[in-house]
Amino acid sequence: MPSNMADDEDDPVEHEVDVFLSKSLADNLYLLQYPVRPQKMTYDEIDIHTARVKPVQKKVEIECSVNTRSPHYARSKGEQIALNVDGAFGNSAESFYSSDKMDKQVLTSTTTGDRSGRYAVGIFKDGELHLTPLHAIIQMRPSFNYLDRADQKMKADVGPAGDGGESSQDEEEEVKPVTVKFAQQESEEAKARRMASFDYLQKKQQEEAWQKLQYHNITSGRAEAERLQLYAGKGSELSEFQLQAGEYLQALMPETDQEQEEKPAMPSNVLSLMQLRTMPLHDQVKTLLTNAKVIRFSQLLALLPQGIEATAVLRSLQQVAVLVQGCWVVKSEILYPKEATSPHSGVSAEHICKGRDYVMWRFTQSRHVTRKDIASIVKLPAEDVKDILEQISRIRVNCGWEFLFTYDSEFTSRYGDIVQRQKMLWEAKYQALAKQLKIPKEHEKKFKDKDPVLLPGEKPTRRRRNSSRSSSTGTRRKRTLSGRSLSDYSDQELDAIKQDLENHEDPQSRTEEPMEVSSAELSKNLNGTMEVTPNSDCDKLKGENSTNTGDFDQEVQNFVKEKLYTRFVVSTSELRRLFQMHLAQCPPGHILSTGVSDSLLEEAVLKVGGVQLENQWPPNTQQEPIYALTKTGDRLDPARTVLLNYFTSSPKISRKQFVKAVEDGCGMTLSEHDTRLLLKDYCAQKGNTWMLKGTVPVS
Template sequence: MSDEEDDPIEHEIDVYLSKSLSDNLFLLQYPIRPAHLNYDKIEHLAARVKPQQKKVEFDLAVNTSSTYYAKSKGEQIALNVDGSSRGDQGGFYRSDKMDKQILTSSPCSGDIGRYGVGVFKDGELHLSPLHAVVQMRPSFNYLDKADDKIKTEAAAREAAGDMSQDEEDEAKPVTMKFARQETEEAKARRMRSYGYLQKKRNEESWIHLEYHGVNSDLAEAERSQLHASKEEEVSEFCVKPDEYLKMLMPPSSETESEKPAMPSNVLSLIQLRTMPLADQVKTLLTNAKVITFSQLITLLPQGTDPGAALRSLHQVAVLVQGCWVVKSEILYPKEACSPHSGVSGEHLSKGRDYVMWRFTQSRVVTRKDIASVVKLPAEDVKDILEQMSRIRANCGWEFLFQYDHDFVSRNPEIVHRQKAFWDSKYQILCKQLKIPKEHEKKFKDKDSGIPGLDKPTRRRRNSSKGSPRRKRTLSGRSVSDHSDIEPDIKMDSENSADEDIPTHHEPMEVAEVNHVTNGSNIPSLTNCDKAISKPVSKKFDEKRTELLNFVCEKLQSRFILSINELRRLLNIRLTQCSAGYILNCEITDQMLEEALDESGSLKLENMWPPGTPEESLYALTFTGDKLDPVRKVLLSMFTTTYKTTRKFFIKKVKEETDIDLTENDAKLLLSDYCINKGKGVTWYLKGTLIPDS
């Protein structure tokens, strides 16, 4: 009772609910117009509404006789929009000037059902629910009308010119495209798209209205309907207090129609982790098309059992070069068809299976060879290849990811089962696609360059026990490493070890991409790849291997590293991995230096800006492309100076290599190895500037 005495009731007000205008009551807001400068005194020429879309438009007169009206601009706009038509001749404007403007509405976000209009009269509060809340802003659609007029006139002139020619047009082939059967998810995305919503807006016709001012008799009569009729009987109020509070303040929830439509290639990890594990794996594979097992584990919830993930993988993917590729029947169901040619999903699935088999045999394929076997249109073959490979100039289509040595060495049973699966699958494809036997021999006898294929073990012999060690070039590569760039890897008997090394047992791993993508620009065979893909003994230290992989990965993404920067990146990696991670132990600076040296990086002897503490820098100098000589020139420039410019860099490259370096290539290389200072003119080597200096 003490609380009620401290907060006594001061006054009671009767509340009435009026629904007379609930279906037509709009609240119009004018966010760019001050309250004292309203449109009440401006002549309203026309009004119209689209009830379903809750869209309103007003045509307002413009005072062309005002001293603030620019007559020349108004006449020019009217001429652009109406052309030679004037006044009553069907023009947009009534005169030869811009004499009106259009206010159009845009919807306000939020749940409008929670708002209403209240009228307090004679000690009573009358509430009326709002149908819509919109904001009125000027529309500039007349500019589009001017553009449409120009296009229409140009089309008319072109048509007139075509009709003046006596010769008949030659028949042209017509390409027919068939729409793929639409899934429920695709339909939902389409119905949330801007194009679909715009089409629905255009389908609803305008309802033209007559405007009445705020002080007109009709306006007074309509306002009276905001008061509820007291003759209406009110049913007994029998709602529990907690339910009544929820009705007064319902929890805010975003409706499905208000959620922004996401692009089809965007996957929400929050939404993904609400699915069962099997559905998560299937969704990730369907979006990524190709993924390594380590990438998959990082995208699944923390603590996911790798064995369970592998069991789910077998249901939706197959193994190609140590990576997992989504099964063809998931992408191409039997009832589907090609959007380009109308080919059935069954034929597309067979063709895609053949492409995957070819990638189990070699790193690179050509579209011409594929098309000659699968007998599919060029566009369909290209779509299939883009899912799992990237094009390389003068070479063909290379598989998207590097061979995953780590997964293959850790899971020999899975690799063996998948090999048996592909052998059986190829026999089925031979019958379905009518592949001749000589075709099989052509590709199976060919050295593929894939270290995971089962091949006869070859003994590598040394010509002499005292053969000298291979010398490193300026880029840090051995002189015999150039042969590793070719797709067909060859064994060099002159530079070999004294032991048998089976090519399919390599407890090594290739630097991996840390995100899932389809068609990303992954560097081709680099120094790092060669440093970790050459055969080694089974006693090779796993810790050293993992550290080398880590160093190669960071060199490929950053191009220049110092010991301190490499240690910082390693600490970040350790925070993201479990306590049992193999590098979660003492890693000395000497171990980092040895890994950098073994990766093929070059230790720089560069100049340093004044006042900057010096430390050793290591650079990646070889990526296997045509710009490798230019990289050497760039790094050698910093042996005599600590800064450079793009123009000087291009000039230096021309002098030393006779290569005409483009502005774009120069900028890309400088961005890889340098940081920009001095309003975009001066470039400094990465790691030589103190942050915020």
């Protein structure tokens, strides 16, 4: 065999064989195995008395003779077995054995674990290979069910002797009460469990009738005629180009559900994107929401396959999630099915769902909640309340529990009809929760006024503070990033904002000058009012000093460098897609969540050593900037330069062309391993040629 490193062009075809598929015996071709019998001791020369089959169960039974004249046959044991089975009068019509000794045995089949549909019987003749698929693979083993007849006969003989000679006519029949039961209507779940039970399956197996077979010896004329059906008939000639390559491969090796079931289950906290892409869109959305609990719409689109319309995603999203502060939270009934219970306290799923729905409603009214207030309403154990809060919020010092993500004004401004529909659903949900949890009417107004969430189109209400200190000094009130005064917030949020201001202001100017705010840092909602970005570890003031800007640029460069040094070639669209996936994996409030444009990503590529290629494009492809890493500091850098320069004049290259170009350009002789390594780093194989990554046309 040639080396695995060789291309298809260096691996010529030595010989071709025509393959024919015969289906004449496909429904009746069994492969019989005899695991308890030596290979040399076949049943070809042994008399077969009877044979029968159950086609549905693929079960076979064969009665074959036993050589009673063999020196290895124990005559006394054989006579004893026949006596126990048939009794003293062994020549009657109901006798199992035809003589006074054990002169036959029964072979019964058992199924194997192999899937017979993946195997075939082949015959090679005249340069042609004829294949016939197997219907079943079974193993034949001796059966000893006839010994049960001996036990039944013994019990029947002992029964009359133990009655003590009493006549049944001398006894009156005992009166027994009769209980009448009426069968209830069977549910679908109960019916499915009953049909999957062992008793039901055993009953179905016993109901199938045996079909008698006629045995023909391997040397008989009938056996020879049947073997001829293993050859495929000469039908009409078919063109070898009727199937595409992918369809032909799928026909040769079809996917089976059983193989998927045999794969080991992944951990519950791990989600495979490869398996995710094989699911329908609704299941993909449901799986992502179940794992993430809370997600932005932009993050969800980045995790789904490219080309899916946003309207289709929203249609599935509204079935499995609800809108909270512009973000999507998985529904409670998805996380806690009816039959589930709390892992901490054993509380039923119904009570857990009510408590979780109330927590989500509270977050539609305010940024912060406290566990004490929640527990007083939902009446759940402390561990369950904490578990619910940890799914969709994070704890804040002096604030309680804050919703996990900032308000997604981008989604609410773009999909106003969905926001309005979700608002109406939450109003109806709260009315139901108020009755179920017995919430007082004044409770709703109390928490709405405490810490409101500013929705698009709503203006914050200003609340005056009577401060003798501010009125006496006459100093101007300090302002936050959004332009609101500190008095516009609740007392709990005010403490956190004051603490942030004290950490960032200069001690000498803390009471003399107002805080400077850059216009680039202000974000506006639909009606033009400023919006506060909630506190988080990564919500830094980018215009405050050069340190934060440097950290932001360094974070972008680290991401770009890691992708460029592992992929070597990346297009602008691919880099954007990778960044969206990276951002979805970052914790809430990450420094990159403020937004990174394509121009910033391109600048970062150039700073970390990448170059923009002036490559040729194949026909019918969409052109875009492509960046590559030309130098890594090893001995193959000249060969990398030659390879990338080659694509300035041609969109594809062969292995031999690349080796020759390196020899002519820099005098290097590449080994098979180095050639393959460089081509795989920078190119994608298309037949016998290689094309630059990102330029391969979509077939």
